[in-house]
Every structure is written in structure tokens, then in C-alpha cells.
Amino acid sequence: AQSVTQLGSHVSVSEGALVLLRCNYSSSVPPYLFWYVQYPNQGLQLLLKYTSAATLVKGINGFEAEFKKSETSFHLTKPSAHMSDAAEYFCAVRGGGNKLTFGTGTQLKVEL
């Protein structure tokens, strides 16, 4: 069975500061991992995905994530936060077929 844990339901950073959103996973098979972003009153948009190629994955809007098998982690980072990054972020792991198991989400707040 697959599961995802996102540490920190709310994260607050200053504009220009580093963004770090944490995700740890559990998977009985080599994982496919995803980060999605959800802006208010919208659906989820794919930020990036890991599918067993390069361990450092670059996504849209300057985000990237590093797959670390030894730590079962897939943390999302961005060097410099922008006000437009304020949103909710979800980590997900693919299970059997194309089923996704989501974490409970991290609300990112960006302050001036």
C-alpha cells in the first residue's frame, strides 16, 4: 500500500525566501511521485513528477524536487518565493494502475 505524509499543514515564508515543503512517502513498489498545486477555487495543476529517471526533477514556476530513496522523501523547493506562489500544495504517490494517494496538503503563505 502507498501513503504520503506532508509535514506542516501551513508554511509561511517571506517574499524572496526559500520555499521548502516536505513530503515523505511509503510505497511497496518503486514509486512514481507528484507535486500538484491548487490555487483558490480551482482544480489541481501538476507542478512536477518523478518517474524513476533523474532524482532531481524540475517543474513549472521555478519549483524543483529531489527524490531521496534512503530518506523516502520528495521535498519541494523554490529558491525565491513570490507572492503568486501562495496556494495549497499536494504531494501524491502512484499506486496500482494509475491510482494516486494524496497527502493532506500544505498551505503556503507568502508575506511581504
Add this chain to the structure above:
Amino acid sequence: NAGVTQTPKFQVLKTGQSMTLQCAQDMNHEYMSWYRQDPGMGLRLIHYSVGAGITDQGEVPNGYNVSRSTTEDFPLRLLSAAPSQTSVYFCASSGPTYEQYFGPGTRLTVT
């Protein structure tokens, strides 16, 4: 391409009423799924389909029915709405590259 579309955007039901949430995709994806999103709980899988004529239950299927008669459409039926089904519902589809594409959601309130 319109991607994944959902109707309606908002709906208010009384307890015991039934309704169907519509979902369609134009990407020729075999896999489609329905999720509900509740505060602090992330997205939970209700039902999914791996192709026309094939459906299966997800994590929280009780109170919901689905069918898949075509590749494009995957409606979700609430047979007898309950206040516990107040939620935001998302439909998604995915193809051979595994990432799921989400619709804009339906916000349902059951009174």
C-alpha cells in the same frame, strides 16, 4: 482541447435528493477517477475507471455510483444525498504518462 470539464460548478441539495455530477475529457484517456476534497483531508478517491465498461471502488465509495459507457464520460451519481457528502468533487483523467489532469471541481452542499 478543453481537457477535463465538470458540470455543474455549484449545487445545493436537500437530504435524500439524488443528482449526477458530470465529467468529460477530450484527451482520449483510458483512466478516469473521482475524488472528494475536504478540509485537512487532502483528496480521497471515490471511484475510478480504467476504461469504458470497467469501474472500481476507491477509498470512500459508499453513497456514490459510477458508470463508464464511453471513453469520454464518467458521471458520478449520488443516490440519496446526505450532509456528510457536502464537499468539493474533482474528476481527473490520465493517460500513458501517469500524471492526472483535473477538472475545475463541483462544490456540493447538502442541507
